[in-house]
Amino acid sequence: MTQQIDTANHAEHAEHAAEERDDDAEIVVSASDLSLAYPSSDEVVVSCETLRIPNGEVTALIGPNGSGKSTLLKALSDHLHPREGTVRVDGRTVREYDQKEFARTLGRLSQENESPGDLSVEDLVYHGRYPYRGFFDGVSDEDEAAVERAIDLAGVEHLRESSVGDLSGGQKQLAWMAMVLAQDTDVLLLDEPTTFLDLNHQLQVMETVRRLNRERDITVIVVLHDIAQAARHADHLMALQDGEIFARGSPGEVVTESLLAEVFEVRAEVQYEPELRIHPQQSLTRPE
Numbered sequence: 663m664t665q666q667i668d669t670a671n672h673a674e675h676a677e678h679a680a681e682e683r684d685d686d687a688e689i690v691v692s693a694s695d696l697s698l699a700y701p702s703s704d705e706v707v708v709s710c711e712t713l714r715i716p717n718g719e720v721t722a723l724i725g726p727n728g729s730g731k732s733t734l735l736k737a738l739s740d741h742l743h744p745r746e747g748t749v750r751v752d753g754r755t756v757r758e759y760d761q762k763e764f765a766r767t768l769g770r771l772s773q774e775n776e777s778p779g780d781l782s783v784e785d786l787v788y789h790g791r792y793p794y795r796g797f798f799d800g801v802s803d804e805d806e807a808a809v810e811r812a813i814d815l816a817g818v819e820h821l822r823e824s825s826v827g828d829l830s831g832g833q834k835q836l837a838w839m840a841m842v843l844a845q846d847t848d849v850l851l852l853d854e855p856t857t858f859l860d861l862n863h864q865l866q867v868m869e870t871v872r873r874l875n876r877e878r879d880i881t882v883i884v885v886l887h888d889i890a891q892a893a894r895h896a897d898h899l900m901a902l903q904d905g906e907i908f909a910r911g912s913p914g915e916v917v918t919e920s921l922l923a924e925v926f927e928v929r930a931e932v933q934y935e936p937e938l939r940i941h942p943q944q945s946l947t948r949p950e
Contacts, residue, residue: 690849690881691715691738691768696747698730698737698905706745707733708905715898720875720882722892724916725902726926731885732773734902735853738883739770751849765793769845771852775838783821783829783837787812790844808844815870816840817863831858839867843874850874852884856891864888868895889926893917901925 692715698708708730715721723731736742737749740756749756751768759767769790790812791805813819816839821829826837835858842850852871856864872895874880886892892899893913901909901916903925909916914934922930 688717689714690717691749691751691883693738693744693749694747696737696749697745698733698742699745700733700742706905708737708902710734710747710907713907715881715883717881718875718879719897720871720884720895721898721900722896723883723885723900723902724887724889724892725908729902729925730905731902732853733905735770735851735883735885736772739768739851740764741770741772762793765845765847767847768849768851769842769847770850771838771842771855773853773857775834780825780827783818783824783826783840784809784813786826786837787818787840787844790841793845808846812840812843815843815874817866817870832860832863835859836863836867839870843870847880849881849883852882854885854887856886856888864891871895889917889922 691713693710693713696708696710696713697706698710699706713734723734725731733742737744738751740749740759751759751764756764787809788801788805791801791808794805795802813822816836818833818836818840821833821837824833826834829837835855839852839855842852850871855867855871859867868891871882871884875882884892884896886896893916896913899909899911899913899916900907901921908925909921917932919930919932922928922932
């Protein structure tokens with residue numbers, strides 16, 4: 663039996679952005695001749711000749727497990743030094759930034775967040791303001807405003823006084839999301855931000871991402887496993903396979919039946935309709 667995936671051609675903003683994008687569009691994050699490997703291994707995990715992330719758009723990285731999505735995100739956020747190649751943010755190599763300046767430019771929510779124990783959610787969110795404060799500086803009115811805005815956007819007001827260590831997995835994810843939002847950056851990298859979240863909170867996170875993008879023109883790069891979710895909320899998709907970019911473009915250009923068969927090894931019927939509909943009762947099957 664085949665899986666039917668119905669994806670909305672998402673927001674008018676996304677359609678307009680796709681129409682307006684051209685070869686001369688401003689690129690905020692880029693990489694060239696990139697070769698990524700972990701220090702403990704000689705195996706190259708990601709090999710990318712050219713990477714261009716459009717400014718002011720939501721770009722989703724999709725692909726099967728082990729395709730290199732999270733590794734690529736680590737390199738873009740300067741958490742993994744390339745074996746070869748160069749990563750640039752806003753026209754400068756990441757090595758040209760000092761730590762705080764880079765943290766004011768680019769924020770990243772990873773999958774690997776260690777619980778800070780007895781720290782309250784509000785205190786955790788205030789940690790997102792460290793790029794703007796000196797060692798002896800107190801909390802400014804700007805810091806307070808940014809923290810309140812982040813708590814509201816992430817929907818964790820009711821958890822403000824709770825200990826992060828006592829939260830469920832989904833609640834912790836939202837608390838960490840609020841901390842990253844408090845950094846108030848122009849570029850936001852999110853590594854599977856909907857992991858551990860129920861459907862309601864998944865939608866909340868992705869709507870928050872789109873609202874940030876629309877209202878504040880934040881460039882977002884997000885790793886997502888849910889292809890329909892990526893197609894609905896992103897302007898631009900990159901599909902990775904075996905550490906290389908297999909396809910890139912608008913959701914309609916990338917999410918095709920042939921790509922799902924070749925990259926994800928599933929037969930699927932893809933339909934674009936005004937509303938998103940998913941039929942989970944149908945099982946996926948590998949192509950013969």
